[in-house]
Amino acid sequence: MDPITYLEKQNRWFKISLGSALLLITGALDFLTGYELAFSLFYVIPICLLTWFQGRWTGIVTSVASAIVWFAADKAAGHQYPNMLVPFWNTTIRLLFFVIISTLLLMLKKSLERERELARVDYLTGIVNARYFYELLPREMDRLRRYQHPLTLAYVDLDNMKNTNDQFGHGTGDQVLRTVATLLKEHTRSTDVVARLGGDEFVLLLPDLSDALARVVFSRIQKALRKEMLLHSWPITFSAGVLTCTASPDSAAEFVAMADALMYSVKHENKNDVKYLTYDGEETIPQHIIAQQLL
Numbered sequence: 001m002d003p004i005t006y007l008e009k010q011n012r013w014f015k016i017s018l019g020s021a022l023l024l025i026t027g028a029l030d031f032l033t034g035y036e037l038a039f040s041l042f043y044v045i046p047i048c049l050l051t052w053f054q055g056r057w058t059g060i061v062t063s064v065a066s067a068i069v070w071f072a073a074d075k076a077a078g079h080q081y082p083n084m085l086v087p088f089w090n091t092t093i094r095l096l097f098f099v100i101i102s103t104l105l106l107m108l109k110k111s112l113e114r115e116r117e118l119a120r121v122d123y124l125t126g127i128v129n130a131r132y133f134y135e136l137l138p139r140e141m142d143r144l145r146r147y148q149h150p151l152t153l154a155y156v157d158l159d160n161m162k163n164t165n166d167q168f169g170h171g172t173g174d175q176v177l178r179t180v181a182t183l184l185k186e187h188t189r190s191t192d193v194v195a196r197l198g199g200d201e202f203v204l205l206l207p208d209l210s211d212a213l214a215r216v217v218f219s220r221i222q223k224a225l226r227k228e229m230l231l232h233s234w235p236i237t238f239s240a241g242v243l244t245c246t247a248s249p250d251s252a253a254e255f256v257a258m259a260d261a262l263m264y265s266v267k268h269e270n271k272n273d274v275k276y277l278t279y280d281g282e283e284t285i286p287q288h289i290i291a292q293q294l295l
Contacts, residue, residue, distance in 0.1 A: 007053060019050040019062060027069035035079035040094055043070060044101055051102045052109060059106065063098035067091050122196040124174060125181035133195035133203060137252040140207055144248045152209040152244040154218055155259035156184075158200035159237040159271045167235070176234055183228055187221045203256070211244040211278045218242050222274060237272035239263055247281035 007015060023046040030039040043066040051059030071091045081087055120132035128136070144151045158180065165173040177200065184194045184202060193205035204221075206214065222238065229236045241262025249255040258279065266273045 007049075012054060015050065015053045016058070019046040019054075022046040022049065023062065023066060023069060026066075027073045030070060030073040031076050035074050035077045039073075040070065040097070043094075043098065047098055047102055048105055051105050056102075056106055059102035060099060063095060063102050066098050067095035070094055122181075125178050125196050127181045127185060128193055128195035130195065130197045133193060133197070133205070134252060136193055137205060137255065140205060141248045141252060141255065143207065144245060148246070149208045150210045150244055150246050151248075152204075152206040152211075152214040152242060153255060153259045154204040154206065154214070154240055154242045155256070155263040156180075156202045156204070156238055156240045157263055157267060158202075159239055159267075160235050161200040164234060164236060172234070176229075176232075176236055179228060179232075180225065183224050184221065187217075187224055203259070209244070211276065214242050214244050215276055218274060218276075238274075239266040239271050240274045241266060242274060242276045243279060244277070245279045247279065249279065 007018075023043070026039065026042045026046065029042070033039065047059060047062045047066055050062045068091075071087060074087060074090075079087070120128060122129040140151055143149065158176070161173065161176070164176060177196070180202065181194065181196065184204060188194055188204060188206070191207060193203075195203050195205070197203055204218075206217065209217065218240065222240070225238055241259045241264075243255075243259040243262055245255070249258060258277075262275050262277055266275050
């Protein structure tokens with residue numbers, strides 16, 4: 001485990017205590033080595049640590065404390081100045097240096113967090129993208145194995161999407177996708193995951209949802225989607241496969257392939273329908289069909 005991951009898992013008082021200890025150790029070493037050796041750079045370590053993990057104001061307080069500790073260590077080491085204003089000037093300059101370092105580090109952290117968030121979000125709909133969905137799914141499958149709570153995956157495909165693009169234009173097609181994403185988010189819990197896998201395919205990951213509850217929830221979603229399509233006169237219907245697992249499939253890819261195969265069975269029959277299935281560890285969908293979806 002790398003140091004940053006380790007520290008992220010610790011509580012705030014551990015981080016504050018560690019930063020304070022590093023600051024005091026730096027001040028003590030600064031005093032012991034005398035004023036001839038510059039030690040300013042080492043004060044940046046506790047400043048960066050507390051700024052990164054505790055935020056702006058903790059970083060500023062640590063910067064002020066670092067400047068004061070440096071000033072005290074410098075005076076205690078017996079550094080004499082020709083003018084009494086010089087040490088105060090030096091302290092002010094160091095304080096500004098520490099604050100600038102703290103501010104730049106915060107800007108870097110916010111930029112990294114924004115990039116990380118953008119990498120997880122589908123650019124068109126604003127919901128989770130396929131990449132992040134496939135990061136989240138194994139975690140929920142681990143919970144399923146550990147706690148034996150049901151896990152439901154709904155695979156939704158929009159029927160007649162090509163005809164809609166051809167008839168109304170791709171701008172309308174994009175509006176359809178955004179509308180569907182919004183409705184799916186509105187009719188699911190904050191703990192659920194709504195993702196766009198690409199094109200006109202969406203998935204819902206619904207933890208702790210049994211087969212009976214999944215039918216109730218998805219029926220409500222289905223009605224809301226149909227109502228919205230009729231409201232806009234969009235010729236869109238929905239084919240879906242809703243798979244509830246009480247035992248975990250062997251892999252995330254197989255889990256998705258099973259729900260995908262269930263959805264395609266609707267697609268190949270009459271579209272605009274939902275099929276429900278409960279997986280308890282036994283083979284419920286022919287393996288050759290799952291294999292096709294994995295390709």
